[in-house]
Amino acid sequence: xxxxxxxxxxxxxxxxxxxxxxxxxxxxxxxxxxxxxxxxxxxxxxxxxxxxxxxxxxxxxxxxxxxxxxxxxxxxxxxxxxxxxxxxxxxxxxxxxxxxxxxxxxxxxxxxxxxxxxxxxxxxxxxxxxxxxxxxxxxxxxxxxxxxxxxxxxxxxxxxxxxxxxxxxxxxxxxxxxxxxxxxxxxxxxxxxxxxxxxxxxxxxxxxxxxxxxxxxxxxxxxxxxxxxxxxxxxxxxxxxxxxxxxxxxxxxxxxxxxxxxxxxxxxxxxxxxxxxxxxxxxxx
Numbered sequence: 170x171x172x173x174x175x176x177x178x179x180x181x182x183x184x185x186x187x188x189x190x191x192x193x194x195x196x197x198x199x200x201x202x203x204x205x206x207x208x209x210x211x212x213x214x215x216x217x218x219x220x221x222x223x224x225x226x227x228x229x230x231x232x233x234x235x236x237x238x239x240x241x242x243x244x245x246x247x248x249x250x251x252x253x254x255x256x257x258x259x260x261x262x263x264x265x266x267x268x269x270x271x272x273x274x275x276x277x278x279x280x281x282x283x284x285x286x287x288x289x290x291x292x293x294x295x296x297x298x299x300x301x302x303x304x305x306x307x308x309x310x311x312x313x314x315x316x317x318x319x320x321x322x323x324x325x326x327x328x329x330x331x332x333x334x335x336x337x338x339x340x341x342x343x344x345x346x347x348x349x350x351x352x353x354x355x356x357x358x359x360x361x362x363x364x365x366x367x368x369x370x371x372x373x374x375x376x377x378x379x380x381x382x383x384x385x386x387x388x389x390x391x392x393x394x395x396x397x398x399x400x401x402x403x404x405x406x407x408x409x410x411x412x413x414x415x416x417x418x419x420x421x422x423x424x425x426x427x428x429x430x431x432x433x434x435x436x437x438x439x440x441x442x443x444x445x446x447x448x449x450x451x452x453x454x
Contacts, residue, residue: 170295172286173240174202175231177250178210184247184396186439187422191246191288193437194428198295198303202244205234211245211253214363222274228257229271233279242284244291248320248395254285255327287321288394288423289338290330297345305432306454307347313392313426314351314383315339316402319359321394333357339392339423346430347454353386355379362401373408376401380409380418390419390451392426403444419447430454 180188195202212227232254235243245251261268261281272278292300317336325333334357340350361368361375380402383391393399403420425438435441435452 170199171201171203172291172294173235173238173243173283174204175208175211175235175243175245175250175254176204177245177247179247179250179396183400186442187246187396187399187424189437189439190422190424190428193433194424194431195291197428197431197433198300200291200295203238203240205231205243206238208234211250213249213253217253222270224253225257225260225267226271226274228254229261229279229281230275230277232258232261232281232283233272233275233277235283236279237277240283242286242294244286244288246288246394246396248287248318249397251285251287252320252324252328257281258283258285259327287330289321289342292342292423292427293338297342300342300427300431301345304346304430304454306430308343308426308430308454309347309349310389310450310454311343311348311426312351312387312389313343313348313421314353314386314388314390315343315356316360316379316383316391316393316398317357318393318395318398319357322357339394342423343392343426346427348426351383351386351388353382353388355382360398360401362397365401369408372401373405373412376405377409377412377414380406381414383418384415388418390421392421392423394423406445417445419443419445419451421447421451 212224217224258281322333331338361372
């Protein structure tokens with residue numbers, strides 16, 4: 170499978186470990202990633218609050234690059250990026266006059282017809298059964314709380330992905346790989362990462378609430394598919410402990426667990442670089 174790849178700013182910066190994990194995992198699944206040529210920031214989160222045309226033009230340029238590369242699908246590992254690309258796609262397809270204006274601004278033809286996928290959708294396209302057939306180990310030591318956050322399934326009219334209130338796509342995959350996902354309350358609660366610079370107390374409170382709920386329901390780790398969620402839940406645990414978090418909780422990317430089930434070692438996934446140390450029993454399938 171060959172798909173377009175839009176890493177966004179996070180995966181080439183603060184969440185480089187996510188890119189390492191994603192690339193290692195998808196290579197093992199024979200998925201080739203064709204990175205967009207000369208891509209730019211999608212505009213999240215500031216552009217839409219400042220200038221609507223700018224908020225569409227930024228992702229529209231990336232969609233135009235994908236079309237120029239004859240790509241049918243583009244994989245955006247960051248849910249914020251995938252949401253912005255999808256919103257732009259919808260607007261471009263809904264209004265021909267607006268689309269023409271955007272083409273003049275970004276100086277390239279763009280129809281918005283490219284499909285935009287998140288990480289889970291890539292795994293769905295490969296096929297959960299096909300992934301399970303390639304595994305060399307089972308994730309029997311893992312009792313993950315699958316955390317979707319607020320952007321993987323929302324806004325539902327734009328993303329059209331899973332149940333916006335009670336998604337289960339990660340649980341279904343990890344169960345096939347031998348893990349035992351827990352049923353818990355906070356899987357779609359916002360982690361507060363967007364408030365990091367203006368209200369650290371609120372962010373710590375959200376982090377404590379989410380992680381303690383995971384622990385209270387028997388989880389021994391949290392699994393995410395968002396770089397902002399991973400960084401926030403990982404690095405904020407010291408503050409969360411001051412508010413009552415009972416113990417450390419390792420925070421994995423979904424690609425980490427799939428990769429380990431495929432026989433890829435923790436060192437090849439940059440798991441050692443996380444803030445919260447991962448116990449030895451959770452470093453391999």
